[in-house]
Amino acid sequence: MLNRLQESDIKLLRVFYAVASCNGFTAAEPVLRMQRPNISAAIKKLEERLDLVLCHRGRGGFQMTKEGEVVFQETKRIFNAFDNFVFNLKSLHDDYSGHITLVLMAGLPLSMHLAVSKAVKSTMKKFDDIHVNIQTRLYNEVEHVALSGECHLVISTYDMVKPESVTFHSVNHTCLGRLYCAPSHPLAKYKEGLPAGVKIGDYPAIGISGLSSANYIQDESRLAIQTFSDSFDGCMSAIMTGEYVGLLPDYMTKEQGAGLGLVPVGGGKMFEFSHELFVMNGKNTRLNPVLRHCIKELSYFIKESQK
Missing domain, CATH: 1.10.10.10 (Winged helix-like DNA-binding domain superfamily/Winged helix DNA-binding domain)
Structure with a gap:
């Protein structure tokens, strides 16, 4: 051994x-x-x-x-760390070449992926010898990869208490969402709000691993979380069984779920949430001109994608 x-x-x-x-x-x-x-x-x-x-x-x-x-998986982490070490070492000599790694939260909308592509293209055009590795990670992993040094930058929503060891760069974009159910679910028929005798806690719900528990509570109502998923995609699949209600970003129901007939519970006014989108990096990541340019371009193109 x-x-x-x-x-x-x-x-x-x-x-x-x-x-x-x-x-x-x-x-x-x-x-x-x-x-x-x-x-x-x-x-x-x-x-x-x-x-x-x-x-x-x-x-x-x-x-x-x-x-x-x-x-x-462990080997991938090792080699990402090696690449990051070499990249940071070169930048100390004003040599801005090598590989940078971007991590995107899984389940981001197509418009966000296109914005990232444009930002990456701009960065590679400005710095000739830069190669970009783009990966996706689950929501509950993004903080870890930012802290661990496995990547240089993370693009993700974030709704928890911000750790001091991670730097958050706002891109002035918020992802809105709410509670959804399948068209076959008993709650789907209530288009204008739930009647007084109908309690949301009587219906099984699916939660998202890593999301703040505050998003499961509204006024005096609490979701009856019976099971969890590690992604919004998995949550949407569970919702479509008709057995669960669950929180989803609105962009998912407009893009991936457009043909599924997902119904906002109570007319969309229950358990509304908003998650701000950030570009994140660990405090140990050296923000050289390449990464600073990339952050600026990400912010610009993400903002442009929402017009």
Whole structure:
């Protein structure tokens, strides 16, 4: 079993990372510029070093084991941190080249993705030797990735108490939302508000992991949270079963849920919420001219997308 990471282990992990990212040995050959027997030998050696089976390969095709999935995710974090270290080190010498990593909260609207694309294009045009890695993470992970140094910038809504270890850059945009149900749900028929005898707490609700509990309470009413989802997409799927009510941003019902007939409970006046959108970075992230330009462009293009 591996007790200490050596330089040779880093090389083996890079081979595994490429294979896992490409979802196969053959697809990884041009990326690694290695032939399949050499790739296979490297993976086997890494498995021996870790005393774990990382993947299955054979007639059934390439498939990672549960242990392999964990190693892959941890390897991704390591290499992101390496890239960030090199990028920050170069910036100390006024060398603004290398890779920067942006993380987007999962479930953001298409307009937001287009704004990010324009901001990235502008940044890459201004700084010739910059490459941008764009990833998505669940809402309850965004604070962690900002703090951990796995990425440079995070674009996400945020409704919790802001930690001092994270810097929040406002982009002057707020995502509005409210309580929704499926058209088959018993509450869907109340278009103008709930009658006095109908209590929202009598109906099972689905919550979102990481959202502030304040969003589950309104006046004297409290949602009867029976289960949780890790994303708004998962929450919307649960709502469409007709078994649950749940909180959703309005942009989801206009884009992803446009053809599903989602109904705002009580005419849309119950459990309204607003989440401000931010560009975030950990306090340990050095905001060099590249990142400052990127933040400025993100703010501009996100604002433009709402016109």
